[in-house]
Amino acid sequence: DIVVTQSPLSLPVTPGEPASISCRSSQSLLHSNGYNHLDWYLQKPGQSPQLLIYLGSNRASGVPDRFSGIGSGTDFTLKISRVEAEDVGVYYCRQGLQIPFIFGQGTRLEIK
Amino acid sequence: EVQLVESGGGLIQPGGSLRLSCAASGFTFSDHWMHWVRQAPGEGLVWVARLNPDGRATDYADSVKGRFSISRDNAKNSLYLQMNSLRAEDAAVYYCARGVGGNCGGDCFFDYWGQGTLVTVSS
Numbered sequence: 398d399i400v401v402t403q404s405p406l407s408l409p410v411t412p413g414e415p416a417s418i419s420c421r422s423s424q425s426l427l428h429s430n431g432y433n434h435l436d437w438y439l440q441k442p443g444q445s446p447q448l449l450i451y452l453g454s455n456r457a458s459g460v461p462d463r464f465s466g467i468g469s470g471t472d473f474t475l476k477i478s479r480v481e482a483e484d485v486g487v488y489y490c491r492q493g494l495q496i497p498f499i500f501g502q503g504t505r506l507e508i509k
Numbered sequence: 510e511v512q513l514v515e516s517g518g519g520l521i522q523p524g525g526s527l528r529l530s531c532a533a534s535g536f537t538f539s540d541h542w543m544h545w546v547r548q549a550p551g552e553g554l555v556w557v558a559r560l561n562p563d564g565r566a567t568d569y570a571d572s573v574k575g576r577f578s579i580s581r582d583n584a585k586n587s588l589y590l591q592m593n594s595l596r597a598e599d600a601a602v603y604y605c606a607r608g609v610g611g612n613c614g615g616d617c618f619f620d621y622w623g624q625g626t627l628v629t630v631s632s
Contacts, residue, residue, distance in 0.1 A: 428613070436618040438554075445604060445625060446546075446554060451618040452610070489554055493618055496568045498556040 399424045399492045401435075403501035411509045416477040418504045420490035425470045426453075434494035437466055437475045440503075441486040449488075450475065482508055511535040511621045513605050518626030525595050525630075531588040531605030531623055539563075539583040542608030542616040545590050547601035548625070555601075558590065559608065559616070573599075592628070600630045 400423045410416045426433045433453035438446040448457040450466035453473060463478040477484060485508055490501040517529040531543070545557040558569045558579040567579055578591040588605050602625040610617020 430612050432612050432617075434613065434617065438619075440554075445622040446619075447622070448618060448620050451620075452612065457620065487553075491554075491556075491618075493613065493616075496559075497570045498559075500554040500556065503553045 398497060398499060399426070399495050400499055401490050401492045401501045403488075403490055403504050406502060406504055408504055408506045409509045410477075410480040410506060412482060413479050416480050416484075416506060418475045418488050418490075418506075420468075420473040420475070420501055422471045422473070422492055424494075426473075426492055426494045427470050428494060433469050433473070434492060435466075435468070435473050436491045436493060438489045438491065438500075439484075439486050440489065441483075444486075446489065480506070480508070511607070513607065513621055513623035515603060515605055515623045515626035518603065518628045520629045520631065521595055522632050523596060523630055526591070526593045527595065527628060529590040529592065529603055529605075529626055529628070531590075533586045533588065533605075533607075536607070538581075538586040540615075543579075543581060543588045544606045544608055544619060545579060545588075546604045546606055546619075546622075547599075548604070549598075549601040552601075557603070560588070562615070595628075595630045597630050600628055602627050 437450040440446040454466045487503040514532045544559045560579045576594045604625045606619035607621040608616035
């Protein structure tokens with residue numbers, strides 16, 4: 398199985414400050430189609446998960462441009478340029494390259 | 510507006526069976542891969558199963574293989590998860606999610622999720 402590991406698991410951030418979450422894969426997620434099959438989701442408190450970033454670096458529709466995804470192969474990062482109060486929740490990466498699809502453990506972002 | 514609405518959760522004894530449903534609207538259901546993802550209380554997300562648009566190709570997580578069965582009725586815009594031989598560790602909120610993305614045969618990522626239905630397994 399291709400396992401993805403997130404760090405940190407807890408991330409306290411002051412509003413207006415940047416934040417980053419790492420996601421490392423046990424195998425390369427770069428497909429022969431040229432895309433990295435790695436997504437990012439945010440689960441806000443009491444809500445269903447929502448898509449933030451797909452194929453490594455593409456922002457989903459409606460996602461603020463303060464969110465960005467970078468990386469390739471086995472190392473990926475979700476960056477938030479300036480954290481806002483509404484960004485609180487648990488962030489998950491997911492590898493979509495190979496069955497079984499596996500999510501990272503989740504990173505809980507909280508406001509200081 | 511795309512909507513996914515799960516139903517069918519509830520309290521079931523260990524060893525019992527339950528059938529979850531996911532009613533889809535706002536898009537051409539028969540064009541999309543569909544998935545079930547679960548989340549135990551206080552835990553993370555776990556992918557459970559997926560089904561291709563015509564209902565002929567399935568994949569399952571090892572933890573549910575042989576016990577769970579994913580199916581769909583494209584005429585009714587509905588996705589199902591038949592869960593048999595339920596165990597305490599199957600207790601979770603079950604989400605259906607829509608697969609999308611042309612670069613991966615139509616199943617690159619999950620762009621819409623339902624609100625989930627809670628399954629409790631206890632005697």
